Amino acid sequence: MSSGLARTALFSYRLAGIVLYPLVGPYLSYRAIKGKEDRSRRLERLGYASLPRPRGPLVWMHAASVGETIAIMPLIRELRRREIHILLTTGTVTSANLVQSRLADEVIHQYVPLDVKFPIKRFVAYWKPDACITAESEIWPTTVSELARRYIPQIRVNARISDRSFDRWRNYGSIAETLFEKMALVVAQSDLDAERFRDLGAWPVIVSGNLKSDTDPPPCDETLLARYRKEIGDRQTWAAISTFDGEEQAVATVHRALKAKNGQLTILVPRHPDRADAIETMLKEAGLTVARRSRNDPLTPETDIFLGDSIGEMGLYLQLTEIAFVGKSLAAAEGGQNPLEPAMLGCAVLSGPHIQNFRDAYQHLVRKGGARIVRDVEMLAKAVHYLMINDLARRKMVDSGYDAMEEMRGALSKTVKALEPYINPLTVSARLQPKAATAAAAVR
Incomplete structure (x- = not known):
């Protein structure tokens, strides 16, 4: 597929989202009936914030579900130790419950907005993240494009790509390159994953190992x-x-x-x-x-x-x-x-x-x-x-x-080292913030 056709395909994807946007409300209502959406927080999926943005540097971290959320918990705590605010989005009710039970006092949680122009623009305009760190295998074209348009660094950690996904992306090489080249950094789980991300257009790509090997064992009553x-x-x-x-x-x-x-x-x-x-x-x-x-x-x-x-x-x-x-x-x-x-x-x-x-x-x-x-x-x-x-x-x-x-073990330290060019300036900025004002503004 040529680069022109790739641009046309991505434009068509965004246009389809705009055309179908009026149906999003009924769709979310249906999912809420099925227990797949939090009825009281459906507006978050449309990009409407339910909590205030704290003053100071903020990193948007996204984990699709429970496994990814658990994997990035040590990284979240490392960034919080550096006084950087974390906006954590997840996509499932189960993962939201996990965040509430294990990270409630450490992050601001929101449901991830749908990959449609209006929710994404609304979400990014409100939260104004200084960087976006994702830990999942999916690529969301509208989100990627909006973050790139606003020059917000997009970083993928604990990154992996399955055989099936890699084959599918290779069939649409120009689309893949158009999206993957917008990533500021990919921190891959293995040499094979790193090679695949490079083949699809991502650069730079480094290997850290699996962050899940540095997590604590699941808790037990x-x-x-x-x-x-x-x-x-x-x-x-x-x-x-x-x-x-x-x-x-x-x-x-x-x-x-x-x-x-x-x-x-x-x-x-x-x-x-x-x-x-x-x-x-x-x-x-x-x-x-x-x-x-x-x-x-x-x-x-x-x-x-x-x-x-x-x-x-x-x-x-x-x-x-x-x-x-x-x-x-x-x-x-x-x-x-x-x-x-x-x-x-x-x-x-x-x-x-x-x-x-x-x-x-x-x-x-x-x-x-x-x-x-x-x-x-x-x-x-x-x-x-x-x-x-x-x-x-x-x-x-x-x-x-x-x-x-x-x-x-050791994936966490390698990941943090790779992130330093992006998080060190935020750490300095956070520590220059007036403490009283920051604490008052951070009330959730």
Whole structure:
């Protein structure tokens, strides 16, 4: 595609957004009914601010969902230590709840505006960010163009690009170059990601590693942990986390295959808890007894499946076991989910073969011996059984996972160093602000 056609395509995209803008209100209302939008904060999606802008330097940071939000928490805290205000946008209700519970006093949270001319112009004009730092894989053309028009540096951190996305962007090379060349800096997770961003027109690009390796383990309610450990008693456990449709059926198959041998409790944590009713129905039809976290059900000796259908309690589920299968890897054609949290919480990690989204992390874990790849349900059942009956092998995988995590640390310091040309001037400016006026203006 020529550069002229690329400009035409991007113009058509922006024009389509303008034409369809009158339908945005009904669209957001529909999503709110489905529970996918916060009804009381829908105007934020149209670029209307619900909080005042503090005086002084402000960086707009965007994380699409829960995983990206967790990944950039250490970076957010580093910028706050430098007295830079953080406007954090997210795109889901779940991630907004996470921000409220873990970052409420450290950031100004807004829902990300739709990638349409009027909401984006309104949002940027009000907040006047000194820089924009994003941590997601999507590229939003209208947002990119508006920030570039206002000469606001656009920086992508913890950046990765999947096989599918890379192939798609390469098919529209001129559009990709037009957008990616507007980035002031890309800090990529791996050498492969960096090479791909350069091929698409981004420059400069550096490699930092995965910021998720520098995050703290997910929190856990110690009272709940003690309660469930008491209820589980001496039973063996394993967990299947971040599962997608098709994988819950595989988990049920594994549980039935091993129940007579091990009498284990299976902990099942779907990636989308709103599917819990359908999952419970499927499990009961398979003859399994289910306890649900959302109902605060007790775990009895008869409980087959502990269904973890709650938000923000992954730390609890992972500390109830030492064996964790990570989903979106067995039934999905492409994907994988983050294996770092189970590794840092002392679990031997199992995964299906589809791990493209976390290829680098899995390579480190597998090379050190902290993770194993299974190709199908039968192999998963054999791996779970082997780890349950072989304490030495399980302990060796757990220790190897810790070692791999230690090797992967350091992404935060590399990222901060790469950002210094952009954040050091803001730090100086922030520290020159009158303290009393800044504190008064920052009231949210």
